Amino acid sequence: MSGLxxxxxxxxxxxxxxxxxxxxDVGGIWRQPGAGERGPAYMSLHLNSAKQLxxxxxxxxxxxxxxxxxxHDVAHYLRSFAEWAxxxxxxxxxxxxxxxxxDDDGAWTVVSRDADGERTRRRFTHVVVGSGHxxxxxxxxxxxxxxxxxxxxxxxSMDYRDGGDFxxxxxxxxxxxxxxxxxxxxLPRHAERTDLSVRRGLHVVxxxxxxxxxDLIADAPWWSxxxxxxQRRFVEQALRVARGKLSDYGLPEPDHPVFSxxxx
Numbered sequence: 001m002s003g004l005x006x007x008x009x010x011x012x013x014x015x016x017x018x019x020x021x022x023x024x025d026v027g028g029i030w031r032q033p034g035a036g037e038r039g040p041a042y043m044s045l046h047l048n049s050a051k052q053l054x055x056x057x058x059x060x061x062x063x064x065x066x067x068x069x070x071x072h073d074v075a076h077y078l079r080s081f082a083e084w085a086x087x088x089x090x091x092x093x094x095x096x097x098x099x100x101x102x103d104d105d106g107a108w109t110v111v112s113r114d115a116d117g118e119r120t121r122r123r124f125t126h127v128v129v130g131s132g133h134x135x136x137x138x139x140x141x142x143x144x145x146x147x148x149x150x151x152x153x154x155x156x157s158m159d160y161r162d163g164g165d166f167x168x169x170x171x172x173x174x175x176x177x178x179x180x181x182x183x184x185x186x187l188p189r190h191a192e193r194t195d196l197s198v199r200r201g202l203h204v205v206x207x208x209x210x211x212x213x214x215d216l217i218a219d220a221p222w223w224s225x226x227x228x229x230x231q232r233r234f235v236e237q238a239l240r241v242a243r244g245k246l247s248d249y250g251l252p253e254p255d256h257p258v259f260s261x262x263x264x
Contacts, residue, residue: 001028003130004078005056008085018122019091020112026082026091028132031075033161040135040179043162044186045071048178050213059084067213100127157183163190171195176202176251181264201252203263209238232259 003019004026010017025031032039047054047068055061059081065073082088094115101109108127113119137156147154152169157179163186171191173184176198187194205214217223223231235258247253254261 001054001078002132003028003128004082004085004087006128006130007087007090008056008081011085011087011090017090019087020095020097020110021091021093022096024094025079026088026093027075027078030071030078033071034075038159040158041071042157042160042183042186043071044182047074048207049215053215053219056081068207097131163187166191168192172197174198176204176264178264196251198251201246201254202261203239203254203258204243204246204251205235205239205258205263206243209242228259232257235259 003021007017007019023031023037024035029039029041030045032041033043033045050067051061051065051069055077061069061077065077069077082091092112092114096113098111098113098119099109100111103109103123108124109121110124110127111119111121137158139154139156143154157175160179160183163183166187167190169191170193171187172195173180173187174197176196180196181204184194184196207213209217226234239258245253
């Protein structure tokens, strides 16, 4: 999304540019589930932010989409945006960036490789990186004791695709980040049992509070007029009413105030 946004900003200002994209099409992780490609995306993937604040301001997401569209709708929206903005002729698909090096004169030398393996070296005045940061899967090394005798599958969320792959099985999800809770919510529809293992408590914030998307709350004028202590107090009280204690769900309570660390 950020790469397309940067490309559009350059285009409307008449700045010459080229966009190098490793994938066969635009859309990033949102198109991966439908394309069957490996990546940090899964069949149940959907937005966890309201479409009104996630779409591009001059090309809003369609009104008929749900508040939190699924990956297929987001992928189609991004493709439509690229077509509407006239960006596709400037995008080189199936082109991987091999290296980026700044030269002594301040310019940048970029080496890319196309689908046929042919390398191209080009110089640019500026380089914008919009590739995202979820590409390489990282597992504990070494794996925890006992893993060598474990007969089941051990996989990173990068390789999770659909809960149906675990039908009738007992599964433990390690970690309470966005992908972890997404997968832990998807698995019970298929698995015999799903457990969530966490090292420490995190603040879990529902996508909606009192029927309103939390990011729309954060965008409201009345929210901006509140001081930070008032905002923190509001959220803590709202979570107490709308969600209750995390310990009621078998999860550890956070050892830190809300907003002092990342929330899930």
